[in-house]
Amino acid sequence: MHIPDNYLSPSTCAVMSAAMVPVWVVSVKKVKKGITKTNIPILGIGAAFSFLLMMLNIPLPGGTTGHAVGGTLLAILSGPYAACISVSIALLIQALLFGDGGILAFGANCFNMAFILPFLGYFIYKFIKDRIPTEKGELFGILIGSYVGLNMAALSTAIIFGIQPILFKNPEGIPLYSPYPLSVSIPAMTIPHLLVAGVVEALFTAAIFSFIKKVSPGMIYQGREQKTKAVYALIVLLICLTPLGLLATGTAWGEWGVDEIKDVISGGNQPLGFTPQGMENGFTFNSILPDYTLSGLPDIAAYILSAVAGTSIFLILFKVIAAFKKETFDKNSKLPSE
Amino acid sequence: MIEINDVSYSYLGIRALSHISIKIEAGEAVAIMGPNGSGKSTLLKLINGLIFPDTGCYRFQGQEITENQLQDPIFAKKFHQKIGFVFQNSDTQLFCADVYDEIAFGPRQMGLSESEIGKRVNDLLELMQLDAFHHRSPYHLSGGEKRKVAIACVLSMNPEVLVLDEPINELDPRTQRWLVDFLIRLNKSGKTLITSTHNLELVPEISTRSILFDENHGILADMQTQKMLLNTDLLIKANLVDEYYHIHDGEDHVHFHDHIF
Amino acid sequence: MNQKYQIHPVLKVIFTFSLVILLSFSHNFAFVMTILVYTLFSLSLMKGNQILAILKISLWVSLFTFIILLPSNKYSSVMITVKVFTTVTTINMLPHSTKWSSITGAFKFFNIPDIFILVLDIAIKYIVMLGNHALQLIWALKLRSIGKNRDKYQSLSGIAGNLFIKSVEMSKEMYSAMECRGFNGKYITLEKKRLSMVDLLYMLIHIGIVILFFYIGKIVE
Ligand SMILES: Nc1ncnc2c1ncn2[C@@H]1O[C@H](COP(=O)(O)OP(=O)(O)OP(=O)(O)O)[C@@H](O)[C@H]1O
Ligand SMILES: [Mg+2]
Numbered sequence: 001m002h003i004p005d006n007y008l009s010p011s012t013c014a015v016m017s018a019a020m021v022p023v024w025v026v027s028v029k030k031v032k033k034g035i036t037k038t039n040i041p042i043l044g045i046g047a048a049f050s051f052l053l054m055m056l057n058i059p060l061p062g063g064t065t066g067h068a069v070g071g072t073l074l075a076i077l078s079g080p081y082a083a084c085i086s087v088s089i090a091l092l093i094q095a096l097l098f099g100d101g102g103i104l105a106f107g108a109n110c111f112n113m114a115f116i117l118p119f120l121g122y123f124i125y126k127f128i129k130d131r132i133p134t135e136k137g138e139l140f141g142i143l144i145g146s147y148v149g150l151n152m153a154a155l156s157t158a159i160i161f162g163i164q165p166i167l168f169k170n171p172e173g174i175p176l177y178s179p180y181p182l183s184v185s186i187p188a189m190t191i192p193h194l195l196v197a198g199v200v201e202a203l204f205t206a207a208i209f210s211f212i213k214k215v216s217p218g219m220i221y222q223g224r225e226q227k228t229k230a231v232y233a234l235i236v237l238l239i240c241l242t243p244l245g246l247l248a249t250g251t252a253w254g255e256w257g258v259d260e261i262k263d264v265i266s267g268g269n270q271p272l273g274f275t276p277q278g279m280e281n282g283f284t285f286n287s288i289l290p291d292y293t294l295s296g297l298p299d300i301a302a303y304i305l306s307a308v309a310g311t312s313i314f315l316i317l318f319k320v321i322a323a324f325k326k327e328t329f330d331k332n333s334k335l336p337s338e
Numbered sequence: 339m340i341e342i343n344d345v346s347y348s349y350l351g352i353r354a355l356s357h358i359s360i361k362i363e364a365g366e367a368v369a370i371m372g373p374n375g376s377g378k379s380t381l382l383k384l385i386n387g388l389i390f391p392d393t394g395c396y397r398f399q400g401q402e403i404t405e406n407q408l409q410d411p412i413f414a415k416k417f418h419q420k421i422g423f424v425f426q427n428s429d430t431q432l433f434c435a436d437v438y439d440e441i442a443f444g445p446r447q448m449g450l451s452e453s454e455i456g457k458r459v460n461d462l463l464e465l466m467q468l469d470a471f472h473h474r475s476p477y478h479l480s481g482g483e484k485r486k487v488a489i490a491c492v493l494s495m496n497p498e499v500l501v502l503d504e505p506i507n508e509l510d511p512r513t514q515r516w517l518v519d520f521l522i523r524l525n526k527s528g529k530t531l532i533t534s535t536h537n538l539e540l541v542p543e544i545s546t547r548s549i550l551f552d553e554n555h556g557i558l559a560d561m562q563t564q565k566m567l568l569n570t571d572l573l574i575k576a577n578l579v580d581e582y583y584h585i586h587d588g589e590d591h592v593h594f595h596d597h598i599f
Numbered sequence: 600m601n602q603k604y605q606i607h608p609v610l611k612v613i614f615t616f617s618l619v620i621l622l623s624f625s626h627n628f629a630f631v632m633t634i635l636v637y638t639l640f641s642l643s644l645m646k647g648n649q650i651l652a653i654l655k656i657s658l659w660v661s662l663f664t665f666i667i668l669l670p671s672n673k674y675s676s677v678m679i680t681v682k683v684f685t686t687v688t689t690i691n692m693l694p695h696s697t698k699w700s701s702i703t704g705a706f707k708f709f710n711i712p713d714i715f716i717l718v719l720d721i722a723i724k725y726i727v728m729l730g731n732h733a734l735q736l737i738w739a740l741k742l743r744s745i746g747k748n749r750d751k752y753q754s755l756s757g758i759a760g761n762l763f764i765k766s767v768e769m770s771k772e773m774y775s776a777m778e779c780r781g782f783n784g785k786y787i788t789l790e791k792k793r794l795s796m797v798d799l800l801y802m803l804i805h806i807g808i809v810i811l812f813f814y815i816g817k818i819v820e
Contacts (some may be wrong), residue, residue: 004687005622006623006682006686007679013623028712028715038771038774039771040717041773042770043714044722045725045770086718089715090722096690099687099690103686174674204759215760216764
């Protein structure tokens with residue numbers, strides 16, 4: 001999942017880095033506040049662990065690699081903010097010392113593996129665990145959280161790759177950076193992760209977690225429920241957005257991507273100096289009419305609508321499962337005494 | 339200098355120190371003895387301000403040492419400069435890229451100038467016969483060399499009190515001899531020495547007074563080292579030796595070294 | 600030894616990054632080739648074993664890039680491969696030619712929070728150790744369990760879990776050791792150093808590269 005330098009346009013790198021800056025600032029603040037000094041070394045060990053996991057990688061077509069990250073595990077052990085710092089550091093070491101992942105692409109790599117992965121993985125885990133408060137529920141949460149987290153990170157990587165040839169071409173129409181479009185990058189990235197890396201990540205996370213819980217339960221992070229609740233909506237929205245994107249490969253997704261990128265750039269506080277040039281060449285939004293609309297609705301509106309629907313369905317599903325679980329649970333009255 | 343008053347400490351429910359009271363004066367050479375798990379390392383950590391009493395109090399040079407006190411960076415620096423700690427496991431104590439940086443770490447934190455640091459480090463390297471290791475990575479040294487470097491790291495800050503956690507273990511007899519002589523020399527030059535050890539043969543050389551822990555994490559005895567070694571019943575009671583323990587020839591084994599430097 | 604640490608680390612970090620950025624921006628083959636040559640020149644000044652270590656990584660990465668991009672088009676496959684090779688080589692020359700403590704000092708210079716540097720520092724220290732440890736344990740496991748063994752994966756996760764807990768404890772002790780020697784979580788900036796002639800020369804070359812980037816850009820437009 002490591003994007004090397006020169007596969008992405010500098011402007012993409014700048015946007016991704018700009019997106020990561022607030023994440024890092026908040027993470028450092030949260031960790032500084034929530035951790036005792038003697039626990040800081042845990043973050044270092046987490047980074048070392050994640051580093052080693054990522055070294056066990058397989059090259060994938062499209063110029064990237066497939067591997068486990070351990071981000072969800074770290075998030076469960078020391079909180080998502082700490083995990084974000086740990087994975088970022090692991091990525092930095094790889095970029096600096098091992099040429100794995102680029103320096104300019106560092107922000108993009110962190111966005112996928114140090115932001116999307118641990119936060120999404122953790123919140124899915126927490127969501128499921130809070131709703132199904134049993135051992136099995138927790139394990140289920142870990143498996144799903146780490147699996148989805150890794151795959152979403154892979155998908156995000158694929159999207160970043162895939163929008164390059166659409167956005168950045170020279171006047172002759174030849175891509176300046178990664179030349180493969182979404183229709184190639186998405187399957188190339190997601191299939192190996194869905195089939196292999198995601199499974200490895202999920203099993204690894206569950207196994208290590210169970211071990212640590214047995215041997216040293218004090219080491220596990222106790223997240224507060226209140227705070228995470230607000231994020232659920234966002235997370236679930238993300239979950240729903242992405243499968244839809246997966247279905248809508250090719251041009252439709254590309255157009256949406258272009259639009260979003262434009263928003264992100266004008267929204268971020270990056271100097272705009274270089275973006276227009278790159279956009280001029282590759283940005284042909286007006287010429288390609290969207291071929292997917294929902295009874296006259298603009299693309300984006302239709303998109304959001306289906307996402308909300310998906311979120312609702314997801315929530316309903318979980319509430320049903322939780323309620324069902326609780327019933328059988330109360331019957332057996334085997335609530336853990338803690 | 340060191341005053342520990344009815345201190346107890348537990349690690350997340352695991353008792354490690356139970357109502358300990360000790361007073362140590364400047365210039366003393368004290369050995370901490372006791373079976374495995376009796377709380378020796380815990381006591382040494384407490385003395386170095388790494389953990390703090392659950393109950394009771396610890397004073398260093400008349401000043402109570404608490405977690406709050408050590409939050410003050412100026413106080414913490416002063417305190418850590420005065421008291422040096424050589425850990426039981428040298429591996430965890432060495433963390434720099436090369437031996438020079440390792441020894442220079444403490445003085446750098448103290449804000450000394452690079453030239454002053456260079457002088458100190460080179461003096462120590464020479465004194466401890468480590469000249470050849472200047473640019474070696476601490477990870478790839480032998481156990482004995484690591485121990486030497488760890489001691490040099492602490493000495494580079496010129497502490498008044500030197501605390502060593504089982505420094506003699508895992509050393510070959512020649513290096514053991516060298517270390518014991520070195521410690522005697524340090525004590526003679528006025529440094530307070532607090533050493534935990536299991537080594538009954540060498541303990542009379544590196545200490546005049548011994549504090550004996552029992553398995554219940556309390557102090558069983560606090561007396562002259564030579565007297566303690568002759569009191570077999572006491573040692574058996576502390577579970578430090580079994581009934582087969584005996585001293586062949588007290589006169590020969592229990593003696594003080596008198597080296598000329 | 601001395602030659603290794605000659606150029607001021609802050610300059611080195613700044614100009615290494617500026618080179619990577621310029622490379623990424625440039626679509627001019629002449630500029631990219633110029634930088635490639637400059638990089639190879641700098642590389643040639645290093646020691647043999649260092650050159651080998653650096654080239655091993657960058658050649659492998661570029662080969663991989665080239666194969667991946669071969670089916671796309673000529674521009675992408677050649678241009679991007681050369682860029683990747685040059686970037687990876689440039690980046691890898693940094694840790695090989697600058698002391699680690701100087702790099703953390705330079706990070707501090709750029710206002711990177713201490714907690715980041717500390718985590719980075721601990722991670723670097725433990726990666727080698729943990730890697731070796733894991734390898735030993737896996738060998739031990741292989742020796743102990745001959746043939747197919749369903750418990751193998753169970754033991755593997757036990758190993759990893761054990762390793763994690765153990766290293767957390769060790770790193771905590773290491774942090775205590777750092778505290779005992781006066782560390783309080785704050786890294787110190789590099790000692791102020793006068794710029795030497797070599798530093799000036801290095802600066803001149805890199806400013807020249809920046810000018811070249813814009814100059815070549817002008818000609819092409
Ligand atoms: N970090 C820790 N967490 C939990 N318990 C601990 C920890 N460190 C020590 N203990 C427990 O505290 C008690 C005292 O340990 P301590 O390390 O002080 O013993 P010791 O006398 O130094 O033993 P040894 O001779 O083996 O070094 C032991 O029962 C030990 O299991
Ligand atoms: Mg001990």
